[in-house]
Amino acid sequence: MIRRTLVPFVLCTLWFQCCLAGNVERLKDGLLIHLQQPARNGARQVQLQVVSDKIIHVSAGPGEAISTSPSLMALVTGSPSVKWDSEEKEGIVTLKTSALTATVSLQTGEVSFRDANGQIILQETAAGGKTFTPVNIDGKTLYRIQQVFESPADEAFYGLGQHQTGLMNYKNQDVDLTQYNSIAAVPFLLSSRHYGILWDNYSITRFGDDRPYAQLGEFTLYNKDHKAGGLTATYAPRRKPDSVYLRRDENKIDYTFLPDLHNIPAAFPMDKGMVTWEGFISPAENGLHKFFMTASGYIKVWVDGALVLDKWREGWNPGPTVFQHTLHKGQQHALKVQWIPESSQAFVSLKWLSPTPAALQNKWVLTSEAGEKLDYYFVYGSSADEVISGYRTITGRATLLPRWAMGFWQSRERYKTQAEIEQTVSEFRKRKIPLDNIVLDWSYWKQDAWGSQEFDAARFPDPAGMINRLHNQYHTHFMISVWPKFYEGISNYKSFDEKGWLYKQNIKDRQRDWIGKGYVSTFYDAYNADARKLFWSLINKNLFSKGVDAWWLDATEPDVLSNASITHRKALMNPTALGPADQYFNGYALANAGGIYEGQRKTKPDQRVFILTRSAYAGIQRYAAATWSGDIAARFDELARQIPAGINFSLSGLPYWTTDIGGFYVEDKYDSPAPKGAALQEWRELNTRWFQYGAFCPLFRSHGQFPYREMFNIAPDNSPEYQSMLYYDQLRYRLMPYIYSLAGATYHHDYTIMRGLVMDFGADTAVQNIKDQFMFGPSLLVNPVYTYQARDRRLYLPANTGWYDLYTGKYTAGGAYITANAPVNRMPLYVKAGSILPFGPALQYTGERPADTITLYVYTGKDAQFDLYEDEGLNYNYEQGQFSNIPLSYNEATQKLTIGKREGSFPGMLQQRTFRVIKVSPEKAAALDFNQTTRDVVVYNGQEQTVLLQ
Structure with missing residues (x-):
């Protein structure tokens, strides 16, 4: 009798629970929420996937199911191995990890994120902030997608790629994420509130006010x-x-x-x-x-x-x-x-x-032109480094570039013959100017054969022999420009065309380029996996087989026709193998670089890939790709804009960036074999100041149009400008133990080399908008000079630490602005108190000799530590654990420096080396002088040793 009474009650209870459960599906890696009453053009489904205890993947759609089209940028979308719990209460679904709580309103779909203490980190607007406006593009149903978030007045925003507007903090600004020559759109945003948002969409996107201009x-x-x-x-x-x-x-x-x-x-x-x-x-x-x-x-x-x-x-x-x-x-x-x-x-x-309308006050917004779903990753961390590490957890580690890439590269637009290249490198060696890479820009092919990937034999009669001599006689590496562009009718064009792997609109338009009489051309479809394989096979056959070391991928926006309207630019790359160009407009550089990276690793697995590309997108760091800031002007104001451009690019999670030292194109006053008078002096100073800055960018590279860009063609060797450029080139090589250790940390620990001050001094609100200073690694504060004839500059020394002038060793307390001396031959550089700076021997190229003697400058005032990283420098054995670390630490209380036990090993590793130790303190300045003697000399064989510094 009792059982008969309970059965209807139990059935009723189960039916009620199933109705509730119908709103929420528990998946292996998260939750799928079905909204009770979706708003018009709003989300019907919201999905939370747990990537880690600090990363939540949010996706949403307006239909009965959320699109499952694979991501191009993300390698992971969720992880079933991470522990999490969930509950549903009073119309709110909660997902909780050990570090985060994410909630979703069953009524509106609003998502919010809280830390372990229940404090809000980020929340979507009260109504959910998701808008899906249907659009039909080339017969495919897509959506114009928008997400609105709340934002406190004191929040600051960084990242979003490389832009040329001179802005640092994007709070209350509008940023157009459209790939363009000198603009690299990367949809990763870093907040001063210790979170990041990776926006997984490939169409043109706007951060900020989305109203049409x-x-x-x-x-x-x-x-x-x-x-x-x-x-x-x-x-x-x-x-x-x-x-x-x-x-x-x-x-x-x-x-x-x-x-x-x-x-x-x-x-x-x-x-x-x-x-x-x-x-x-x-x-x-x-x-x-x-x-x-x-x-x-x-x-x-x-x-x-x-x-x-x-x-x-x-x-x-x-x-x-x-x-x-x-x-x-x-x-x-x-x-x-x-x-x-x-x-x-x-x-x-x-x-x-x-x-800005009232509805957008204290908000921030992302709006994309076309997508199948709304898709973003929320990344939380206790520091900017941890947030960027989360970005790379999603999109892939930044591969370790070859060590020689950290040296100096010389380029110009352009070396026209084989003889010019060899003569230039010979002059570097003759003058003892350190150099690791010579770069051959475009048009090394026959005039009517763009896309042949073949040298013009009349100007480059023996390219394999040339590269062999560069390697073995001059100890220099060789990078070459490779475009995804093909002239109509050449053999390589036909190979792609017969398979339907070319964008054909430019061919239909009969659009001619600017070379000679003008030639009709187009680009290949890098979104097609087989087309990428064919592209690699061509450059492998014609270039890599001859000894080419690295790839310069130009015009990868893709720039099929410069200055075409955006509508026409889409038509010029339509359709892609994946879908309409509107949907995939921004991702070309990612796909193109991926094909070359994967092709070379398969062809020659023991040689590190290295790519320089004019455009970039989220995830490209996993393809050994660096980016340069495009075809910028040779002017001081343009130099000023490069500083926040590079910092924000690095804050976007992509660690390797460079700029054309001196600027690419020049005003008429410079465009002659030898600018004269005032123009000549300004030209020399511009290049000198840019060179000083470039020496502390992640990659150090000179390039530009006429006049020639080699330092000996810019100024005579007895001039302060030449001597300054030579000094910073030599200093870069002296710093190679430091720089390569930073590169090692970038791969192994998701480090960032070029660091906005908010990364290391975020508690100091004074740094939030500083756009013309940055940290180069943990120790060096870089303060470029970007005003003509300036001989000093105002700069800020961040608070809660002291600072040493690198050149003199003089100490200054932090937390104040100062006016620093900046003669034409010097850029102000400061070292953070509590730093260990390792300097190696003088080098002409990175592989000239191992760092058998290292001078450790110990900047006291605080405890310090640094890990000296080493590996073979050219191959991928580091991925298998073949590398070493020597931990260096200084204790302020005991005044002792500890050179720790070496961890790990690799073939060819030095078994013994000498450390020379120089102490710098507030009471006793020590100038940067590699010839000074020191009583603290340690012969190190891999075992821990301690030195008491006097």
Whole structure:
């Protein structure tokens, strides 16, 4: 009787629990939540996957199922081995790991993240913040995707790849994530609140306000005589501005892309002209208005009489600029824009956004043009290093580059013959200028054979012999430029074309490039796995087999046609093997690099791959790829923009970055065999200052257009400029034990070499917006000089530690701004108290000799430690554990330095070496001098030894 009574009760209870469980499915690695009442264009399904105790993968979709299309950037999406618990209570689903709690509202799909103490780290907006707007692209149903998060007023944001706007902290800024020459979009964001977001999407994306940029005509415009209707536009000769070709009122400045140039007045000669727009703008609302400009040629902008922009770029490669200005409703604010195109193909546009809407105040937003689902990874850590480590847990370790890549590279646009290359390297060796890599830029092929991957025999009669001599006679490595571009009709073009592996729109358009008479060309589809294999087989047969050491992958945005509109750029790479170009626009560089990395590792497993690519995307670090900052201008203001560009690129989780020392393209005043007078002096100083900075970038590389970029072609050897460049080159090689140890830590411990000050001094709020200083490893504070004729510079010494001038050893307390001396031959460098800096022997190339004698400079004032890492430097044995670490530590209380027991081993390892120890203290400065004597000399055989420092 009792059993008969219980049966209906038990069945009813099970039915009720199953109804609740129907909203939440427990998976092996997380939870799938079905929302009870999905909003219009909102999420219907939300999934949480546990990657680690500090990484949660969030995906969502508007349909009955979430897309399972594989990720290109992520190697792991979830991990069943991580312990976690879940519960459902009062309409909230909770997933908990040992370090994080993630909650999801069954009503709205809102996701929030809390730490182990229950404090909110990040939360989506109250309504969930997810929007899926259906779009049909090439017959495929996709969604325009948006996610909105809450953001406290004091939060700061970094990362997002490499941008050229000079910004460091992206809080309340808008960042366009579109691949472009000199802009590398990486959808990883690092917050000052110790979290990161990896946005797994490959379409064009916007961080910040997603409203389309408005034309100036959205203001009430007045001409220079205060007449409503437009700005006064004056088209005039550059050298005779009073002789006007045309004057008219215009309501926009929009010569953005190639088609827009058709709107230039027919009688106006752009290469000899100047355009001035002037008048007044009147907004419809008060507040901070944002302006977005792209321009090439010379551009100046004044707002309310204040000069807000003064910039130059080569005509064919416009660069971006952002600025903000407070405007008042109904008031006429003066605006003047002066543009000197300087060539028949130059570009300018000026657009704007009204003040940020209230709905986006204290929020941050990611919006992507096309995707199958909303997909992001939340990464938590106690430090920026831990967050970046989480990024690499998802997307792959940064491979260890060959040791020679840490040395100096020489390049120019371009060495035209085999003889030029060998003569240049010979001159380096003759002058005893340290060098490890010579780079051959484009057009080494026959003029009509781009994509042949073959040397023009008339100019390079014996490329294999040349490379052999570079290796064995000059002890120099050889990198070559390889484009994914093919001229129509050549043999390699036909090999791809017959399989349907080429983008054909440029061929249909009969678009000719700029070489000779102009040739029709296109790019191969790197999203096709078999096409990638074919591409590798071609460069393996024609280049790698001849001894090429490394690959320079140019135009990997892909730049099929420079300055085409974004719509046309998509058409030029459509369709990809994976789907519409709209969906996969940003990921080309990742796929292209992956094919070469995998091809070389299979072909020659014992040689480290090394790739330099102009574009980048999340995950590319696992393919031995570094990135350079593109075709930038040879100007001091451009040098200034490279500093935050490189720092933010590194904060995006990609550790290897470089810039063209001296800038790529030059103004007319420099474009001669020997610039004269004031231009010559400025040219020498520009290259010197850039060289000083470049010596402390992760990779150290000189490149650019004419004039020639070798230091002996820039300045005479008795000049302060030449001597400075030589000094920093030699210093880089002296620091090789330090630098290669940082590279080892980058692979083994997910370290970052080029470090924004927020990484090591985040508790010091003064560093949050500093964009022109960075740490090079744990010890060196780098302070580039980027103003012509500056002989000092203001810099900040972070708080809670002391700092030593590297050159003199003089001590200064931290937590204050100082004015540091900066003569033309020196850049201010400081060493953090509590540092051990290992300096090796003088070298002409990294493999010249092992670091059998190392000078340890110990900067006291705090405890210090450093791990001296070594391996064979050229192969992948380090992946199998063949490497060594020598732990170095200093105890401030006992004044003792301990050189610890060596851990690990590898073939060819030094069994014995000498350490020379030099103590630097606040009371006793010690200058950087490798010839000074010291009584503290240790002969080390791998066993622990301790030295009492006096």
